[in-house]
Amino acid sequence: MGTFNFYPALYSLYLSLFEWNGLSPTREFVGLANYTRLLASGEFWNSLWVTLRYAGGVTLLALALGLGVAVLLNQPMRGQALYRVLYFLPVITPTVASGVVWKYLFDPTQGVVNRGLAEVGLVGPSWLSDPSWALVAVIVVGVWKRVGFNMVVYLAALQGIPKTYYEAAQLDGAGPWQQFRYITLPLLAPTTFFLVVTALIDAFQVFDLVYVMTSGGPLGGTDVLGYYLYRQGFRYSELGFASAVAYVMFALIFVVTLMQFRLTRGGQEDG
Amino acid sequence: MARSLRVVLTHLLLAGGAFLSAMPFLWMLTTALKPESALYQPPLLFPTHFQWENFAKAWQAAPFPRFFLNSAVMTVGIVLSQTLFSAMAGYAFARMRFAGRNLLFFLVLGTMMIPFPVTLIPSFLVVNALGWIDTYNALIVPRAVSAFAIFLFRQFFLSLPRELEEAALMDGAGRLTLFFRIVLPLSTPVIAASAIFSFLFAWNDFLWPLLVTNSPDMRTVQVGLAMFQGQYGVFWTLLCAAATIVTLPAILAFLAAQRQFIAGITNTGLKE
Numbered sequence: 001m002g003t004f005n006f007y008p009a010l011y012s013l014y015l016s017l018f019e020w021n022g023l024s025p026t027r028e029f030v031g032l033a034n035y036t037r038l039l040a041s042g043e044f045w046n047s048l049w050v051t052l053r054y055a056g057g058v059t060l061l062a063l064a065l066g067l068g069v070a071v072l073l074n075q076p077m078r079g080q081a082l083y084r085v086l087y088f089l090p091v092i093t094p095t096v097a098s099g100v101v102w103k104y105l106f107d108p109t110q111g112v113v114n115r116g117l118a119e120v121g122l123v124g125p126s127w128l129s130d131p132s133w134a135l136v137a138v139i140v141v142g143v144w145k146r147v148g149f150n151m152v153v154y155l156a157a158l159q160g161i162p163k164t165y166y167e168a169a170q171l172d173g174a175g176p177w178q179q180f181r182y183i184t185l186p187l188l189a190p191t192t193f194f195l196v197v198t199a200l201i202d203a204f205q206v207f208d209l210v211y212v213m214t215s216g217g218p219l220g221g222t223d224v225l226g227y228y229l230y231r232q233g234f235r236y237s238e239l240g241f242a243s244a245v246a247y248v249m250f251a252l253i254f255v256v257t258l259m260q261f262r263l264t265r266g267g268q269e270d271g
Numbered sequence: 272m273a274r275s276l277r278v279v280l281t282h283l284l285l286a287g288g289a290f291l292s293a294m295p296f297l298w299m300l301t302t303a304l305k306p307e308s309a310l311y312q313p314p315l316l317f318p319t320h321f322q323w324e325n326f327a328k329a330w331q332a333a334p335f336p337r338f339f340l341n342s343a344v345m346t347v348g349i350v351l352s353q354t355l356f357s358a359m360a361g362y363a364f365a366r367m368r369f370a371g372r373n374l375l376f377f378l379v380l381g382t383m384m385i386p387f388p389v390t391l392i393p394s395f396l397v398v399n400a401l402g403w404i405d406t407y408n409a410l411i412v413p414r415a416v417s418a419f420a421i422f423l424f425r426q427f428f429l430s431l432p433r434e435l436e437e438a439a440l441m442d443g444a445g446r447l448t449l450f451f452r453i454v455l456p457l458s459t460p461v462i463a464a465s466a467i468f469s470f471l472f473a474w475n476d477f478l479w480p481l482l483v484t485n486s487p488d489m490r491t492v493q494v495g496l497a498m499f500q501g502q503y504g505v506f507w508t509l510l511c512a513a514a515t516i517v518t519l520p521a522i523l524a525f526l527a528a529q530r531q532f533i534a535g536i537t538n539t540g541l542k543e
Contacts, residue, residue, distance in 0.1 A: 005382040005418075008393030015392065022396070069288055072281050079282075085529070086289040089296065092525045092532075094475040096493045097514040100500050101299045104507050110310050112298055144292065149536070156537035205388055208477045212497055226388060233392055234482060246388045253386045 016243035023237070034244035046220050047228040048248070053135060054224055055203035058142035059196055065143065066150025066195070067188070071180070073151070074158040084155075088148035095145070099212030102141045103128065131221040134214050138222050141209055146202075150195050157191040158184070197260040204252050225249050296518075303329075303512040310507060322508070329512035332503065334487055338495035341410075341484075342474060345491060348411035349473040350466050356416045357465060358458065361424025362450055366436070376425075382418045387478075395482055409483035410491070414473070420465040423535060427461040428454065464535035467528035474521055492517045 016034055020027035038044050069087055073080055090098065105111045106127040114124035125133040161184065169179050207226035210216060216223035216231070225245060233242030302310070304321045329335070363369070364376050394413055403409040431454070439449050455462070480491040490498065496517050503509050525532060 005385055005390055006378070008390035008397070009385045011393040011396075012389050065288075069285070072285050075281070077278070077281065083285050083289055084533075085526070086293050088533075089522065089525075090292060092471050092475075092521050093296075093518055094477075094493055094496075094521055096475075096477050096496050097299075097518045098295070100496065100510055100514045101295050103500075104302065104511065105295060105298060107507075110507065112294070144295070147292070152533055152536055201386065205386055208493075211477070212500065229388055229391075230478070239392055239396075243392055246392065250386055250389045253384075257384060 012243045012246050015240055016247055018240040019238075020240045021237040022239045027240070030240070034241045037241065038244050038248065043220065043223070043228070044245070044248075047223045047225050050135060050221070050223055051204060051206075051225045051252075054139055054142065054206060054222075055200050057139040058146060058203045059199040061139070061143045062146035062150050062199060063192065063195060065147045067154050067192075069147065069151045070154035070158055071184070073155060084152070087151050090145045091148040093145070095208035096212050098141060098145060099209050102137070102144075103213050106137050128214055129218050131219045134218055134221045138209055138213055141213070142203065142206065145209075146199060150199070153191060153195060154188065157188055161187050193260060193263055197256055200256045201253050204249060204256075225252075299511045299514055299518075302507055303515050305508055307506070307508050325508050325512040326516065329499075329509045329516065332509060333495060333499045333513075334490075335492070335495060335513070335516065337488060338490050338492045341407075341489060342491040342493070344407055345410040345480070346470060346473040348407065349414050350469045352411065352415040353417045353420050353469040354462055354466055357420035358424045358455065358462070359450070360416065360421045362428050362454060364421065364425045365428035367446075379418045379421055383422075391478075391482075398483055403483070405484050405486055405489045410480060413479070417465075417469060417472075420469065423461055423465050423468075423538075424458075426538070427458060431457060460531060460534075463528050464531040467524060467532045468535060470524050471521055471532075474524070 017029060017031060018027040019030045019034070069083075073083055105113050108114055108124070108126040108129075111127075113127070117124040127133050127137045165183050165187075166179055169183055174182065205226050206224050207230065210222050210224050210227045211230075214222040216227045225248065229242050229245040229249070232238045232245060303325055304323070305325075306320075306322045360379070364372065364379075398404060398409045398413065401408070403412070435453060435457075436449055439453055444452070475493065476491075477493045477497065481494050481497070484490055484494065487495075496513055499513055500510055
């Protein structure tokens with residue numbers, strides 16, 4: 001475990017101070033040059049911006065939809081088990097297969113998305129080859145793959161809220177919306193933090209989906225950090241530079257984790 | 272009256288969402304069964320006659336049998352080693368007293384916070400230095416233990432009553448006998464949960480197998496599918512057939528161990 005976790009984490013940091021192609025016996029110590037080169041690179045800033053938009057989009061949309069489905073499912077009803085499975089299937093579907101199938105769904109002429117739009121008289125964009133729509137398409141798939149996970153965790157949290165809270169609120173004349181706003185949402189706050197943090201951490205590292213659907217294109221429109229790292233490290237053999245990219249990703253993830261600690265601690269002090 | 276209206280509305284919303292969620296699977300399956308010429312026809316959901324040979328064609332168009340074998344070897348290897356080693360480590364953390372136990376456990380949990388990209392390049396260099404590129408070792412060994420599984424097992428063992436083990440210890444059983452004869456047989460729920468997580472993780476993994484294999488003989492199904500789509504990019508019927516073949520084991524495994532899987536997620540998601 002040490003060999004494939006701690007040692008690499010430190011070694012990455014060390015490597016990020018060198019210029020090295022992974023093959024030559026000598027590597028050149030360049031200090032922070034990889035980082036300054038990174039900060040001066042338009043491609044890097046584009047990549048960071050794409051990653052932030054992807055992560056923000058997927059996290060927020062999947063959170064809202066997951067909560068919505070969980071609230072609807074959290075009542076005695078027929079077919080609950082079936083719904084649960086249907087919403088959950090995308091979570092366990094291999095990302096490569098999901099990417100392939102969604103690429104077909106987004107095909108400008110044969111895909112079901114644009115055919116559906118045509119049925120209602122709209123002309124859909126050529127999704128994956130249009131720089132301004134490709135990221136939207138990838139976000140849709142990211143959300144599709146995430147909703148079921150959020151739903152399951154929210155559902156478990158909802159089932160942990162004592163019924164008596166709602167009964168008391170009802171006696172005081174609170175309507176369904178007020179009950180949701182003043183009982184459900186605040187009690188779900190720890191679950192929401194957990195889901196936001198895990199979703200962001202996952203989304204910052206997205207790779208498979210982009211590899212299969214767009215290869216980072218068109219015109220860098222979906223060039224997320226994970227893909228950028230892969231390109232620099234394993235296509236251009238710039239292992240030092242790619243390690244610096246890895247550390248930027250680490251920093252992003254670290255900030256989110258720190259936020260989580262702050263927020264949950266703060267919550268506990270209030271409570 | 273108002274109540275039944277609400278029930279109908281709830282079902283409408285849920286069914287609409289479930290349809291969107293399942294639609295890609297339907298579309299994948301029906302496309303896999305259509306003749307290529309039917310793709311241009313109006314979007315009928317179900318093919319008029321089933322073209323089963325698409326599956327056979329896709330299966331033969333690339334070395335899918337070989338990809339399957341590789342994925343199977345990798346997945347079985349990872350599931351077995353993760354279950355065994357993580358159970359043993361989890362047991363040690365839950366029951367045995369040794370110097371630095373808490374620090375070690377903290378470090379194990381810490382590895383879950385190290386993002387994969389950070390470890391990627393050095394792990395690759397390690398595997399490369401060992402001469403393991405393009406071997407099953409490269410696919411399995413780096414994933415032989417899982418911090419997440421250790422955590423699952425430890426939580427479970429802490430909840431087992433100590434008395435059972437104490438009785439056996441009194442009778443002179445050693446730690447290992449105890450572990451294999453008494454503890455493990457009681458652990459089927461957590462073994463199932465851990466196994467299903469490692470199964471899906473291994474079967475669905477892409478980036479690592481992509482990096483550490485380079486001959487078609489060693490590609491896993493996910494890497495094979497990605498390469499296949501590069502070559503057969505517009506043959507949607509074949510692509511959908513191949514995607515179906517690759518997805519099926521994951522879905523079957525999930526359906527078989529659904530309850531343990533969901534319990535595993537909710538247990539880790541809700542405990543602070």
